[in-house]
Amino acid sequence: MSAPANRPGAVPTRPPVRRGRRPFEEVRQAVLRAAAQTLFEAGIAGFTIECVARRAGVSRVTVHKHWPSRGALALDAFTDTFHNDLALHDTGDVRRDLHEVLGTFARLLASKPAGPAFAQLLGAAQIDADLAEAIRERYFAPRRHAVLGILNAARERGEIPADIDVTVMVDMMWGACYNRLLMPGLTGTLTEDFARSVVDVALAGAGASPRA
């Protein structure tokens, strides 16, 4: 990878070899990569700051300087690895947007290592307050805010009736996917088709305008 050093005003991302500290962004990327590898290989039970630091070739102090807790680091590693699958778009068509976002999410959760890692993060958060805070602040809160934005915009456009509590819809749609993720072997599998059915039931149940 060549640094864009010749572009006017660009800051070289990989400076010439030199002594002293590695640049912040380089360290951050190395730690996130090491954290993702550790999470996917060892699971959350084997995920320690010490192990990640050793793998990234940095000190534990360096890791702690940038991440307040083990949970925060695990969550950032997860969302950084899968940021493309976790992207949200608001195209102005609520059914299409929900099919896309929940379908992509279901496909991600049905795959390895994303599905088991997410189930473990959510599971371990039930007995680990740091992890619970990290998953809430770094994952659920911003994501839920974005999804509610899509639904509220649809309500303002009249696609969803004004008196509907859209938080109930979100709990039902995402909850259905978590149900299949967390309790495998009971029910059908978690597929993109399942996610689309869930979206259709939620929209019909809310009295949304019928499929175009």
Place this chain on the structure above:
Amino acid sequence: MSAPANRPGAVPTRPPVRRGRRPFEEVRQAVLRAAAQTLFEAGIAGFTIECVARRAGVSRVTVHKHWPSRGALALDAFTDTFHNDLALHDTGDVRRDLHEVLGTFARLLASKPAGPAFAQLLGAAQIDADLAEAIRERYFAPRRHAVLGILNAARERGEIPADIDVTVMVDMMWGACYNRLLMPGLTGTLTEDFARSVVDVALAGAGASPRA
């Protein structure tokens, strides 16, 4: 507590003091009580067969004779303690039955110690295969079977359209409640009213006959 020894044909539940083995049912009840106390006080992280056996005044071997794993014992303690709240009824009116069962379940999960204990059991099952098997076999499988029975009967009566996949409805209704249980502080609270709204959205979404 007096034993019903005078009722004709009744088996005394507390026989006179004697040497030798305690009757099976007495031991089972003592172990389940001790297991529930341990689970609610120490959480799943502090739940060990050793601790339960000591509390119940029996040997670890005795506990292992009746329960194949720590997870099986924890699950039986939970379902035994809350069996009244977990009861299912099929009265022949699907909306009333679902309001009742999901409403009661939401109220249970919103209460202590049931809610935190259930969240911990479900969470720990994500990294503990014995516990995952116990929760699947001793809790989810029979319960899901019973709920699907209610929905399938409603479909046969014509209350729910014949082409609806009722497993999707179950994932959405129960998943919505688990979503609020497992991710507190993000969303509205888990209440009986929430559960009833969830049932109404699922039934309307499935095209069920409207509210009577």
